[in-house]
Amino acid sequence: MAADSPSLSGPLPEAHLHGPLAAAQPPLGLRERKKLKTRIAIRRATYRLIGEQGYEATTVEQIAEAAEVSPSTVFRYFPTKEDIVLTDEYxxxxxxxxxxxxxxxxxxxxxxxxxxxxxxxxxxxxxxxxxxxxxxxxxxxxxxxxxxxxxxxxxxxxxxxxxxxxxxxxxxxxxxxxxxxxxxxxxxxxxxxxxxxxxxxxxxxxxxxxxxxxxxxxx
The missing domain is CATH 1.10.357.10 (Tetracycline Repressor, domain 2)
Structure with missing residues (x-):
């Protein structure tokens, strides 16, 4: 990715979906929003690192450091590195x-x-x-x-x-x-x-x- 850091300022899924995809979705509570931001930070860090050094060379430890979380937090949200790449909120x-x-x-x-x-x-x-x-x-x-x-x-x-x-x-x-x-x-x-x-x-x-x-x- 071109971004310099895994910014959390971008639109979240519940804010940027429109039409049927946004219908009848209740607003997220504070705890859920924090979890969502953490998942997004981990994904953005992963994509940035993969873009810079390739998939195989990117480790969970590097992802955790770039996302400013612990490796155990990464694994708590995503059991495998492949899950980080493939999981979205849709x-x-x-x-x-x-x-x-x-x-x-x-x-x-x-x-x-x-x-x-x-x-x-x-x-x-x-x-x-x-x-x-x-x-x-x-x-x-x-x-x-x-x-x-x-x-x-x-x-x-x-x-x-x-x-x-x-x-x-x-x-x-x-x-x-x-x-x-x-x-x-x-x-x-x-x-x-x-x-x-x-x-x-x-x-x-x-x-x-x-x-x-x-x-x-x-x-």
Whole structure:
């Protein structure tokens, strides 16, 4: 990252999300805001150090020093270095936005709109982190492997929402397969974007991916 230090003065997710992603989100209490600021400080320090010296050369001890916290604090918030790179604050907002979609809307269209909102917000408010994260997903095997796990966690969260919306059980196979397919598409979109030097319109790529799930590749 280009920043000289992990500043906490930038916009926080609850302040800069708009539209469905911000709907019905209660304000954070003081304790929660402090935790959020700590997570953001650790992430920004990590991205800055990785940008300067590379992923493998960056240690948790260096991250802790740059973020002005202890290594144990880093591990308390992020079990692995890969988690620092991949974790963001958007899952709760996506859950709320998905629950707010019209009841009669097709699930695929609901997920399309929610994911486009999330991607657009990340690109607007955390563009360098988003670009660096995508590059690491494409280039670092450990990050790519952990990405599959974190996306599975997000898929489970969104599956619960879709199960509620459709009146199906939480462990319904069709709901799980459907949501996992959409999250898998988002994974491939992100890697494709990174492999093409992040020059394409990422939101438009999400649209293309959802269209492909809907009708398959054009012949």
């Amino acid at each position: 899952d709760p907002f996506m859950e709320t936005a998905l629950r707010a979609r019209p009841a009669g809307e097709e699930p695929l269209e609901s997920l399309r709109l929610v994911m486009k909102q999330a991607v657009a917000a990340l690109l607007e408010h955390e563009p360098e982190e988003m670009r660096q994260r995508a590059r690491l997903m494409a280039e670092v095997p450990a990050v790519r492997a952990r990405m599959s796990e974190t996306m599975a966690e997000t898929s489970q969260l969104l599956s619960r929402v879709l199960a509620d919306r459709t009146g199906r059980a939480v462990d319904d196979l069709e709901v799980r397969v459907f949501t996992a397919a959409v999250m898998g598409a988002l994974r491939e979109v992100t890697i494709h974007w990174a492999e093409r030097d992040r020059q394409d319109d990422l939101v438009a790529l999400v649209d293309r991916a959802i269209d492909t799930l809907k009708g398959g590749p054009s012949l």
